[in-house]
Amino acid sequence: MPRKQKSVLLCVLTVCITSLVVGVEEKQTDEECADLNNTTWQEYRRHRVKLQVQYLLLTRRNIDCAQVFNQESLTETQQQSSYFNISRPTKVIIHGYRALGSKPSWVKQLAQALLRAQDVNVVVVDWVYGASFAYNLVVENYKDVALQISVLINQLQEHGCKLESFHFIGVSLGAHVAGFVGTLFEGKIGRITGLDPAGPMFKGADTYDRLDPSDAQFVDAIHTDSDYFGISIPVGHVDFFLNGGKDQTGCARSRFASMYGYVICDHMRALHVYMSALNGSCPLVGIPCYSYEDFMKGRCVDCAIYKGTCPTVGLSENCGITVSPIPREQKLFLLTSSSPPFCSHHILLQLEVSPLDKSAEVEVKLMTDNLGTERRLRLQRDTTVYRTVLSHPVALCEIYSIQLKNTGARFYRQGDIHIKSVCLSEFPSLRREEPICVNNINIRRGAPWSHDFVQVCG
Template sequence: MLWEDKAILLSILLVYSSPQTLAAGEKLDDVQCAEINNTRWHEYRQNMGKLEVQYLLLTRKNPDCAQRFDQDYVGNTTSYFNTSRPTKVIVHGYRALGRKPSWVTDLAQALLRAQDANVVVVDWIYGASFAYNLVVQNYKEVALQISVLINQLQKHGCKLESFHFIGISLGAHVAGFVGTLFEGRIGRITGLDPAGPMFKDADVFDRLDPTDALFVEAIHTDSDYFGISIPVGHVDFFLNGGMDQAGCVRSRFASMFLLFPVYGYVICDHMRALHVYMSALNGTCPLMGIPCSSYEDFLQGSCLDCGVFKGRCPVIGLKENSGIATSPIPEKQKVFLLTTSSSPFCAHHILLRLEVSPLDKRAEVEVTLLTGNEETEHRFRLQTDVTVYQKVLAHPAALCEISSIRLKNTGARLYRQGDIHIKSVCVSELPQPRHEEPLCVNHIDIRRGVPWSHDFVQVCGTL
C-alpha cells in the first residue's frame, strides 16, 4: 500500500473524533430514552462480525428522548410513529471506534422544527466502526436490514414516496442502495457530502445515483478528499466549488503533520454539508444554486440564470424537488453557490464586471463593495490583451443594499500601468432578475495609488 493510501486510511480512522453527545437526551421520564450504541474496544470485540442495526424514533411528541423502534415496535400502540406523516430516515456514515455521531440530535430536531414528521435514526455503529475498507463491505447489508423495516411500515399503511432518506458520507450510499432495492420508488434521498473513497469509480448499482429515488439531491463540500467529486443526483449542490470551504483551517504543513488535515481540513470541509443543510432547515435565508458546467465558469460570470430549470433556481432544504418546477427533472445537474464561513452560511452572488481601455503595461485594480460596516474586496490583474473582466463574489447583502463602490490602482511597480481609464464598472446580482438593472459607473480615470469611490443612492425595492 502506498504511503498516501495509508495516510488516507489512518485519517479516516481518526476523522470523527470530536466531543460527543447522545442521539437522544439522557433525561428520564416514565421510560428511559433509547441511545445510540457505543463501540469501545471491549464492546467491539464482543460484537465483532455483528451489525446490530437498531432504530431510534424522534417526533414532535418526543424530540428530546428517542424511542426504540424496530419491527417489533411497528404498529405498537405505545409508539409515537404516525403512518399518516412523512418519515425522515437519518443514516450516519463511518465512525471511529468509540465515537457516537454527535450531530444526530441536532439534525433530527432541525427536521422536526421544519416539518411534523417521524424521524428514524439508523444506528449501525458496530458495522460502521474500525477500518474503512471493512466498513464499506457492510453498507449493503445495512441497506437490506433497513429495507425489511420499510416493508413492515408499508404493511401498516406507509407509502414509499413518503420516505425521505438523509445519508451522511457513507450513509448516502446506504440510502442509495435502499433506493435500489425499492427500484427507485423511495420519495427522496439527500446525500450530505457522499463518500468518495472506493465509490468514485464504482458502478451506479453500488453507489448513490439519480435512479435510487423519485428525487435525489447531494451537497458536496469535500470532493477533493473524503467526498465524491462526480454528480450523483438529479441536482448536485457544489458549495464553493465542492472543495475548500470558507473558514476551514488549512496548513501548508498539513502533509507533514497528519492531525492538521484531520482536524483542520477533513472534519471541517466534510461536515460542512451537514451544517449547511441544518442551517437551511432553519429557514433563516435561502441557499440557492446556479447551474453551470464548471466552478470556473460560474466564478467568471458565464452562468447568469436558471433557464434549465425554467427560471426557478434549486434551493437547499425541504422544498419539493428543491424548488425545481420542470418535469421530468433533469439529472446530474451541477449547481454552484458561494457561502460564508459561519451559520447561516448564506451569501448574495454579486457579479462584478470591469471594462478598461487598452493598456500598454500590466496593471492591478482593487474593487471594494461596501454595505454598512461590511465590505467585499477583489483584485483584478489586468493584461494588455484583455479589456473585459468578470468575477462572481460572495457579498453579505443584496444588490440594492450596496451603498458604495471603491476603486484603487494598486500597481506600485515601475513596469505597471500608471493611469487606467475604466470604461465602466458594473455590479449585478445572480441569478439576474429581469426587473433589476445593474449598478454601473462609466468613464473613470484612476491614478496609481489614488483611491476613487462612488456612492449609490438607492432603497431596496425602489431601484
C-alpha cells in the same frame, strides 16, 4: 452475549414495558430515552463487533426523547406505545463512517430541525458498531445495512406506509447506504438527500454500488469536500457544489478542539448548511453551470434550464424545480459564508477598460456599513472586459460604496488605468434590479477612487 449487547437489549425491554404501563400520554423520563451506541477500539479488537443496526424514533410528541423503534413497534400490542404515525411522511437519517467509534453528536440536532420544519416521523438508523475504525471493512458492511433497513421498510409498507412517503437523508457513507436501499426498491423511494456523499472507494464505482439519480424519484446532494472525503461527481438530479465543492470558507482557520474535527470541517459543512437551510432564515440558491471556473467568471447567471426557477437547498419539493422531466446530474454552484445561516449574495462585477500598454492589477472593494468584500483583478494587455463573481453578505441594493485602487507596483509598470465602465448586478435576480454602473473612471497608481451609491432597498 456480550455485555454491551445485553445492556442494549435490557434498555429496549425497559422502554417497551414501561411505556405499556404508563401509556402514551405520560411524558417519558430521561432514563427511558434511547440513544445511539458507542464502541471502543479495545472492544472492536476483542470482539470484532458484528454488524448491529438499531432504530430510534423521534416525532413532535417526543422531540427531546427518542424511542427505540423496530418491527415489534408495529404489532398491535406495541402500536399504542409507539409515537410512529403511519399517515405522516417519514424521514430516515443514516450516519456514515465513524473513525473513532463514537456516536454522531449531530443526529438529534438534525432530527429536531426536520421536526420543526415538518410534522413527520424521524427514524434514525444507528449502525455505529459496523461503521467504526477500519474504513475498508466498513464499506463492506454498507450494503448489509441497507438490506436490514429494507426489511423495516417492507414491514412499514405492510402497515400502510407508501414508498413515496419516505425521504432518506444520508451523511457521507450513509448517502450510499440510502442509495442502495433505493436500488432495492427499484427507485420508488420518494426522495434521497446525500450530504457530501463519501468519495473514497466510490468515485469509480458503478451506479449500482453508489448513490445515483435512479435510486429515488428525486435525489439531491450537497458537496463540500469533493477533493478529499467527499465524491467529486454528480450523484443526483441536482448536485449543489458549495464554493466549488472543495474548500469551505472558515475551515482553513478552524478552531476545532481536535485535529480530527479540523480534518473533517469541509466534509461536515454540508450537514451544517443543510440544517441551517431547514430553519428557513435565508434561501440557499444554486445556479446551474458546467464548471466552478465558468461560474466564477460570470458565465452562468440564470436558471433557464429550469424555466427560470433556481433550485434551493432544503425540503421544498424537488428543491423547488417544477419542470418535468427533471434533468439529471445537474451541477449547481453557490457561494456561502463561513458561519450560520451561511447565506451569501452573488454579485457579478463587470469591468471594461481601455486597452493597456502593460499588465496591471486593480483592487475592487464593495462596502456595506462595517462589512466589505474585496477582489483583485489581474488586467492583461489583450483583454478589455472582465467578469467575476463576488460573495457579499448583503444584497446589491444595500451596497453603499465601491472603491477601486491601482495596486500595480514594481511588477506592473502600467501607469493610469482608464475604466470605461464598472457594473454591479446580483443574481439570481429576485427583485428584477437593474445593474448599478459607473462610467469613465481614471485611476492613478497610489490614488484610490471611490463612489457612493444611493441605497434603494424597499
